[in-house]
Amino acid sequence: MEISSLLPNLLCLFFFLHFASPVLPEYTRPPPRPLILRSHNQSDSHPQQVHISLAGKDYMRVSWITSDKKARSVVEYGTTPGKYGGAATGESTSYHYFFYSSGEIHHVKIGPLKPTTTYYYRCGGGGQEFSFRTPPSTFPVEFAVAGDLGQTEWTESTLAHVGARDYDVFLLPGDLSYADTQQPLWDSFGRLVEPYASTRPWMVTEGNHEIEIFPIIYPQGFKAYNARWVMPYQESKSTSNLYYSFDVAGVHVVMLGSYTDFDSNSDQYKWLQADLASVDRAKTPWIFALIHAPWYNSNSAHTGEGETMRVAMEDILYRARVDLVLAGHVHAYERFTRVYDNKADQCGPVHLTIGDGGNREGLALMFENPSPSISMFREASFGHGRLRVFNATHAHWSWHHNNDADSITADEIWLESLSSSSPCNDDATVTSNSPNDEL
């Protein structure tokens, strides 16, 4: 066959490929797995949506909801099943959102508690017995991390993988229920996570899906989030539940708010300066920070959304030698090298995006190409992270993606604390032989 006879066909093929190819969207999210809705089928006084959170040194806050508005805010607890030597009373609240009325939301602080000890407890003076284990007072300590959780079958898969291996504290960098003003979904989320959140402290910060502002009627936002997920902001001298800090073992964790004021005149900015200035690195050699919208991101989703906050606050974290920044929002995983002001910097924090808990919106599949030189690993899969702090100088980070029923380690790295890194700390007295893959 002569080439001239093929030419029309080749031209047609060229024009088809060039002009008739489907235009790809900025990024494509695969069909998400279905929502899991957990209903409540027990009595009005039955404690539901039980979760716990750290509430200052040696104290734990127990939170739950009852349909019965007159149920007591009391927690009985002890170290032997069925025997409750301790009891504490707390407070309760409720809220309305248009035609929705919440149940009675109870918050009770219990303690002082011993470290690394299993406590058995029940809420409201009766009903089901729960148990939790307090974190250790010294290293090692292990955190499990997943953001943008939602309440789908992917969420259930991620939580099953989190629960399959022991850990001390769960960290959630924003976007919990994806209720998005549909308030019963907050209740369903609370029931879904109860088996995990009632046994280990859940420390959360807010994402954009917690805002739930409705102009004029609910202009402040965070109505459900602040009522249901009270965090230790008063215990850490913050005036807002939207940002706070806590210590666990030798780690100081700063939970920042991406959706409240953060400029240099803001309360959050001033609080962060004071909070980090008060850190004693001899007691807490490690500092981690959590935000929702990542400051560093090479995914096509949510490009630049964390930039204003980065410009405002990055210098404070850098000067305080924060070791690690964990973010959510982008539904994928990405690990950056140590970075400051968009450049690799051996004294800057490692930035990690881990907004891959399994929400209904699906994955953010498209990354910018070529990959920025400061981006070390990136993958659009659901999963969770593990941060095991072995001692004052070394920690191990690993990311485990969900391979349906299995949880597979896809990325891992050794970290050396900046407080022990002589180039970044003039007072450092500890040096170490670094493994090859260490940052």
Ligand SMILES: [Fe+2]
């Ligand atoms: Fe988000």
